[in-house]
Amino acid sequence: MSAMKTALLGLPVLWLLRRIFFPYLWKDLHFFYRAARYTKYVEDSLKRIPPFLMLDMFYHQVSVRPEKPFIFYHDETHTYKDIDLKSNQLAWALKKYSNLEQGDCVAVFLGNEPAFIWTWLGLAKIGCPMACLNYNIRAKSFLHCFRASRAKVLIAGPELKDAVEEVLPILTEEGVQVYYLSRESPTGGVESLLDKVEAASDQPVPASYRSEVTGESPALYIYTSGTTGLPKAAIISQARLLISSSLSTLSGVTTDDVMYIPLPLYHSAGLMIGVRGCIQQGASIVLRKKFSVSHFWDDCRRYNVTVFQYIGELFRYLCNTPKKDNDKDHCVRLALGNGLRTDVWKEFQERFGNISVFEFYAATEGNAVFFNYIGKVGSIGRSNFLLKLSRPYHLIKYDVEKEEPIRNNSGHCMDAAKGETGLLVAKITEKAEFIGYAGDQSQTEKKKLKDVFQKGDLYFNSGDLLMEDKEGFVYFQDRVGDTFRWKGENVATTEVADVVGMSDFIEEANVYGVVVPFHEGRIGMVSVKLKEGQHFDGEKLYTKVIEYLPNYARPHFVRIQDDIEVTGTFKQRKVDLVKDGFSPLIIRDPLYVLDEKEKTYKPMDLNTYNTILDRKAKL
Structure with missing residues (x-):
């Protein structure tokens, strides 16, 4: 009896000790159990003969909920059955009019619209992977992306006619079939496709048309900017596509949810996590041609949205709108995304209500992932022994100036201490693979880090600097290399420098990103050295960046320097420039700022600087 008494008296002590030393233990165990179950489901699906892939899950949803709305788009409503039939028509039309064979890639150059999704599904039905081209790319970048995927066919939106015509002679010379997704074509050498789709059969497409597709087969090519200066085509296998819906599933998305996807579908977040996640659950999607901050909450109320995807910048846009009495009048319960300050x-939560925020960390091509299932404000996720056991990763000491990991006398990397910023590296294993990029194999090899902790081991170099606190919460700190992020897009500095350097008065350009108070990411800035005897021409530079760069990649500030500082290995130094920012109080060199109204780069003065700090200037 006394032993029983002692045990009972000890329970509160054990409870107190757990609260003190392991406050998140049960939540960690519960989340890991759910994640393990989903991983097991994916593994079992891939072992089936034939494997049960994304398209099979879509077929399942069509069979159990054919009349349920799948896509809401402005005044249109498309059910699961509607999209199934439309994708059948697309598949039959391509089989009849194109030279596509199973395994051939098709590049899609479309905006956010239902056609993007039924085209994707139609291609999957004939065993063709899809390259998701960013509709902002032009000329050199366009050709680079298209060629990396080795696509045989291009399907473009008619509104992108100018971009297509710019590269059409080269595509024609290379034997590419080009279609506008329209009923007629205004361009010689480009065929219309929508009329052919509408005239095609909507009968089921035989499984034999995709009989060679396995879990290892390419499903998508998603483009991500990197240190090469041009986008890289990350290879997304069918297996990776299957597991990509884990983020939506683990965040709590269900069949009853309506998910608003304001992110571009050419990104992995919008397509793989958003659309793919909704297919997994049989949920509904809301699309809009272009994100509109002024219509966001009206759309949420109109379609009874319960979940929306975000990047951190989207939250800031919403918070910067004038306050309204109905700010909390909506059905949204969950926001899923990353990059939130x-x-x-x-x-956001104070103004728009107690919406659960599920922040995560993942990279399109990477093999490391973090989930903030606790809801810790500011964190990208949790680090614990269970996660490390299933997907080994480390935060290692990193020399930002030299842009390389710090190694000890034995030549091995060292773990960063708790509270210290380190480079995230994740071990490449069978369960945590890194497939790499299509095209130049050297780009794939550059992302691999060898002999990290012992000779012969192999890790994926994320290129991201993170910090883990004493409680195990992980925080994003910065990116390394020649990439920074602005308005939710990765900006490759070398690509921007190439465009800036096209101006005949500039000898050298060093591009980097600088922090702007109250804004997510870093905005573009360029330090330039002028050619001898030349003067800075703001109008000429403005014309170049507008013509060749998308809005998010255009440098907003220009700094004129007598010399561009380089390292001993002739790499441009950026660290001190980034620290200086764009303040005329710190920088003594001439400064210029982008002025879209005057269509030039005008001299930067203290008044303009204060306007930006006061959030009165549009960036």
């Missing part, structure tokens, strides 16, 4: 996170 702590201050904006708090402000």
Whole structure:
């Protein structure tokens, strides 16, 4: 009896000790159990003969909920059955009019619209992977992306006619079939496709047309900017596509949800996590041609949205709108995404209601993932022994100046201490694979880090600097290399420098990103050295960047320097430039700022600087 008494008296002590030393233990165990179950489901699906892939899950949803709305798009409503039939028509039309064979890639150059999704599904039905071209790319970048995927066919939106015509002679010379997704074509050498789709049969497409597709087969090519200066085509296998819906599933998305996807479908977040996640659950999707901050909440109310995807910048846009009495009048219960700053996170929830925020960390091509299932404001996720056991990763000491990991006398990397910023590297294993990029194999090899902790081991170099606190919460700190992020897009500095250097008065350009208070990411800035005897011409530079660069990649500030500082290996130094920012109070060199109204780069003065700090200037 006394032993029983002692045990009972000890329970509160054990409870207190757990609260003190392991406050998140049960939540960690519960989340890991759910994640393990989903992983097991994916593994079992891939072992089936034939394997049960994304398209099979879509077929399942069509069979159990054919009349359920799948896509809401402005005034249109498309059911699961509607999209199934339309994708059948697309498949039959391509089989009849194109030279496509199973395994051939098709590049899609479309905006956010239902056609993007039924085209994707139609291609899957005939065993063709899809290259998702960013509709902002032009000329050199367009050709680079298209060629990397080795696509045989291009399907483009008619509104992108100018971009297509710019590269059409080269595509024609290379034997590419080009279609506009329209009923007629205004361009010689480009065929219309929508009329052919509408005239095609909507009968089921035989499984034999995709009989060679396995879990290892390419499903998508998603483009991500990197240190090469041009986008890289990350290879997304059918297996990776299957598991990509884990983020939506683990965040709590269900069949009853309506998910608003304001992110571009050519990104992995919008397509693989958003659309793919909704297919997994049989949920509904809301699309809009272009994100509109002024229509966001009206759309949420109109379609009874319960979940929306985000990047951190989206929250800031919403918080910067004038306050309204109906700010909390909506059905949204969950927001799923990444890149959300702590201050904006708090402000958003105070203003728009207690919406659960599920922040995560993942990379399109990477093999590391973090989930903030606790809801810790500002964190990208949790680090614990269970996660490390299933997907080994480390935060290692990193020399930002030299842009390389710090190694000890034995030549091995060292773990960063708790509270210290380190480079995220993840071990490449059978369960945590890194497939790499299509095209130049050297780009794939550059992302691999060898002999990290012992000779012969192999890790994926994320290129991201993270920090883990004493409680195990992980925080994003910065990116390394020649890439920074602005308005939710990765900007490759070398690509921007190439465009800036096209101006005949500039000898050398060093591009980097600088922090702007109250804004997510870093905005573009360029330090330039002028050619001898030349003067800075703001109008000429403005014309170049507008013509060749998308909005998010255009450098907003220009700094004129007598010399561009380089390292001993002739790499341009950026660290001190980034620290200086764009303040005329710190920088003594001439400064210029982009002025879209005057269509030039005008001299930067203290008044303009203060306008930006006061959030009165549009960036």
